[in-house]
Amino acid sequence: MAQARISAKASEGAQQQPQxxxxxxxxxxxxxxxxxxxxxxSRLLENLDQLELRVEAFRDAASAMEQEKEILLxxxxxxxxxxxxxxxxxxxxxxxxxxxxxxMGRTLTVEVSVETIRxxxxxxxxxxxxxxxxxxxxxxxxxxxxxxxxxxSLYGACTSDVPAGPxxxxxxxxxxxxxxxxxxxxxxxxxxxxxxxxxxxKSITLLEHQKSSVRxxxxxxxx
Numbered sequence: 001m002a003q004a005r006i007s008a009k010a011s012e013g014a015q016q017q018p019q020x021x022x023x024x025x026x027x028x029x030x031x032x033x034x035x036x037x038x039x040x041x042s043r044l045l046e047n048l049d050q051l052e053l054r055v056e057a058f059r060d061a062a063s064a065m066e067q068e069k070e071i072l073l074x075x076x077x078x079x080x081x082x083x084x085x086x087x088x089x090x091x092x093x094x095x096x097x098x099x100x101x102x103x104m105g106r107t108l109t110v111e112v113s114v115e116t117i118r119x120x121x122x123x124x125x126x127x128x129x130x131x132x133x134x135x136x137x138x139x140x141x142x143x144x145x146x147x148x149x150x151x152x153s154l155y156g157a158c159t160s161d162v163p164a165g166p167x168x169x170x171x172x173x174x175x176x177x178x179x180x181x182x183x184x185x186x187x188x189x190x191x192x193x194x195x196x197x198x199x200x201x202k203s204i205t206l207l208e209h210q211k212s213s214v215r216x217x218x219x220x221x222x223x
Contacts, residue, residue: 059114063181066112067188074192076104078199116181125177129186132171137193148197151190158187 079085080100085093118126133154140147152165157172175183 062112062114065110066114069107069110069112070188070192072107073104074195076100076107081199114181116179118179118182121177122179122182125174126179126182129171129174129178129182132174133186133189133193140197144197144200148194151193151197155187155190155194158183158190 080097085096088096133151136147136150136154149165150168153168154171156165156167157169158175175186178186
């Protein structure tokens, strides 16, 4: 009877040993699979890091194209409104305007848009900054010199260089709340407005000088 019990215990031990070995194999297999998953995860993360660099380079290139379009349109517009265009024959002026309009039309066929990701606060700041600039632009014809000084104060709030005049502190606090890309666009818009004002002032000064010369010539002939 006792011998039968010993034999039964031995049989149970022999059956349990393969099960334990099988269980150990499963643990080892899971360990190897975990290591493999970590390697795959690392490779995928590395690929995404590389793609992120390419995405940012892509956005930078698109942004550069967007700026180039703005510059081209401004240059074409300046040529059409230059003093040189006023001092050529009507036929030549018409031909040059046709060419300028053709170039402007071809430029406008290129659509480039880089969307800026903003939170609610950044969106509100952008709208506020845009409104402040628009209010000055709408009053340009009323007082050109005052509008220019106000635009200079807005531009001083956007640059790290030593400002040429006073800084609009309120506008500066608004711009700081904008997204970085919007801050750059606001600065570019102010630069464009100031350039156009400077060109307009040169045109007005030249025109006044020409009128003065004509009056002096007429007075000399009368004498």
